[in-house]
Amino acid sequence: MLKGMRASRAFRRSLIVVVVAAIAGALVRVQGKGSVAPTIGGWRQLSGPNFR
């Protein structure tokens, strides 16, 4: 009986940890979205008049 309660408590704790980690991961993913420097590509020589 005691053994079963301990297992149930451990399960609840691990469930809380998983939920908190999922929320934190989701927050980081949403907040940090869309700011990745280009890493694949090439250089194009600029020419006038706008040099863009």
Place this chain on the structure above:
Amino acid sequence: MLVGVGALGARAGRQLGATPGVDRILVADRRADRAEALRKFLGAKAETVEWSARRPLPPGVDAVACALPAGDDVPLVIAALESGVPIATSGDNQESIATLLRLNDEALASGVAVLAGCGLAPGLSDVLAAHAATLLDSVDEIHVARAGVAGPDSEASMRRLHSERPTEVIGGVMSEVRRRSTHELIWFPEPVGDKECELIGAGVGLLHKSFPSADRITMRAVEPESRSTGWFRRNDPGGNWGATRVEVWGRIGIARVPVIYGAVGRTATMGGAVLGVATALLVGAVPEIGAAQPGVSGLASCVVPEAFLAELERRGVSAAKFEGVPVA
């Protein structure tokens, strides 16, 4: 008046000689033979003069181009301020640029424009940062990288920069950071390609003054090769390839985007062209490229980027844009 006719100064002199509106060039160098060689190249437009830090500037000078070794430019800037003559200097020494920025009040009081860091980086990199900023609604971060040295003095300066504690702007504040392992692999335009760069502090203060809203500003550079391999290298480091890469982050609407510009060429040629054109700006020989206001500043504060880049392109220095795909 051109002071310092080393690898970069000689190229700046040639650029000034090819600038319409520049009638006369006084050439000064501690080595008379180098000054005489440039005078001969420039012909009737040029004249050699003797000048030292203890002497006042010769009369009738409209602007000074300083290509002295890093750190030696401060006495010349002070002499220019005392004579009321605007000056552009190519020095990239962290300490001397900081000293020049501290002379801002004196420059404002005497109504003299001092353009600091007019070389490859700082210099052309500032122009490219200003150009990138025109594409953005606001600027958050600027990351500059540089490869190459203009000559032996420039190489010594770069070596010193790598031994000093670098500064960077963090959270909008200039901060001295610990010299830790700051290596980063940077992709410059070809043929320089990818090089490992380390944090240095040169030019960060100038960019901070030009872009006070930027939260983060860093400057990185390739460390010169070890002296022990000097036997195997070319005798003229200024003939080597150099490059700069400027990554500017900012917002367009709500989107945060990077703009990446660069340039590649012979280091001394690019630096000399930038110093020559900056001096032409000071004398008003090419009015469309910008106008310098009294005070000490970098090129980003006073140029019209497109016009400045067009003037450089006419002189053989081209800019490039990195067009890439973000990969997470």
